[in-house]
Amino acid sequence: PMGTCPLARMSLLRDNFTDLHLWARPEVLTCTSWGAPIIWDGTFDPDVAQQEAKQQNLTIGLTVFAVGRYLEKYLARFLESAEQYFMVGQRVVYYVFTERPDAVPRPPLGPGRQLRVERVLRERRWQDVSMARMRTLHAALAGRLGREAHFVFCMDVDQHFSGAFGPETLADSVAQMHAWHYHWPRRLLPYERDARSAAALAPDEGDFYYHAALFGGKVEALRRLTAHCTRGQQQDRLRGLEARWHDESHLNKYFWLHKPAKVLSPEFCWSPEIGPRAEIRHPRLLWAPKEYAVVRG
Template sequence: MCADKWINELWKRKHHIFILIILLFVFWLSWHTYSGRMWIPSLSFYCSLNFDHVRKDGSYLDHLLEIRLPRMNYSQPNIMNPPRTDVLVMTPWFAPIIWDGTFSTDILNQQFKQRDVRVGLTLFAIKKYVVFLQLFLETAEKFFMVGYKVNYYVLTDRPEAVPNVTLKEGRSVVVLKTQSNARWQDISMRRMEMISLFAKKQFIGEVDYIVCVDVDMKFSDHVGVEILSDVFGTLHPGFYKGQRQRFTYERRSESQAYIASDEGDFYYAGGFFGGTVEEVYKLTNHCSHAILTDKANGIEAIWHDESHLNKYLLTHKPTKILSPEYLWDNNMGVPEILKKRRFVAVPKNHNQIRNK
């Protein structure tokens, strides 16, 4: 009886239902276009998100950013007289090695400023390492990416200790709260995990490149866009002249950081690496998982995150390499090939700083 009554009510409203069906069909038809044997969505916003459709169409090519250099006066490159013959300036995989005299700051600035490049600089100020922040930030404002937008990402367990430093326009200090660890080795290894997490969560929407450095350092000369590339590493000041057999790679095959004695290009420093946000995410995420795998297997790489960085850059060749100018310790003297000391270690007593 109830079913009969419900059917009668529907029959009385059949005209309304019919109109509703027609409206739904018209809306669906406007949303889709018939192509071949199937109906596909065709609203304009869908097309803008459908990368395959855009690439096949090719219309996006008409809107690419054009980088055009203005008229400039500079010395002509001389094929027969290279600027540096005392050092290696190119790897076998055609990645440049950046030394003083091998680049033009003026030309590079003209290119990168047209792209409105934004750079993020990550530094870990855990426990007593916050004491280095003042000098680091003050010297960075003087020498690091001058004229560009910069976010200083300070990862610290003591946000209240971050100093208030006067910054130029377009530059800011972003404090990211993080936990500490009992051992300095664990603090060092967690850097990979934290950088990968924030790269995915925050950096990707705020900057184009990420530069990852140690905080117990100071800038003492120009460090600019000449360092930027998809992924870059820095030659370790203690091993840049060494043979691969003498590098302090992780030599135990049980570790994810293992490198055999007959392998290796260079020994890269854990205190200065970077690249695009996407590439830095891939690098740090890979190293983070490798560190966790080692931990699960009861092994710890000899030089912690630096060991895993070296393994990654062996199997994923960097697209640019920075010379020891970009990471130096003045206690090692000043070799003749070192024309600049751009980023140098601050003298300290490690025993008084670590694990405090």
């Protein structure tokens, strides 16, 4: 059975992980075609993951952007819930990027946890607010964040943690299955299809549709990812193009070309608007309700 999911060996979890991983959730796909584990509730032992991570004395970065109205609307709950559930027991550094550092909420932080605030300019178009994250992250990974963190997760702010999100999610590069699209046939996935775009995927390309609300990995891998996406966005702009889902389209192109070492099941970033699903046992992050009319107006 070991051979069925070779990259599971490269996970932080070794010994009993692979067996658990293969048999605990027979109803869902727990291994990609390139051998990366797909993490579902029940396929890992959180205590083993926790102990192994502790032995390595890791620092884990969590980046989030809160620009304009998103600061008041989402940031406090995101940070408070992260204190409750994100990498509890590990060393954690939050990086909040905003144009208004003074307005950043300062929830009480647990031992070994710190919050740093970095000033960014406010882009005029919301599409640019979202896409500019790739360039800013790339720069941050070359600076203090890159020096102090071993692993980094980059997340949207319009969501909150609802369950333990621990070191079972760590790997060289980590992609999140999109909650709305994980069971759709490939030809219907909302990839960029305009062949002129740097983000384009042909009808026979694409593994999964990944959600840009959550991606992560080691610093070096994330530097490559953010460089690729920044370059692609820039190239499109010069051609007068903008990919269908902005940075998310470029992220999907990157992960098609450079397969993630670990994939997180939709339980790790779930939309309650989808309603109950038998395979979604324990959501770790929940999207805030979309209020496009209000915030994008």
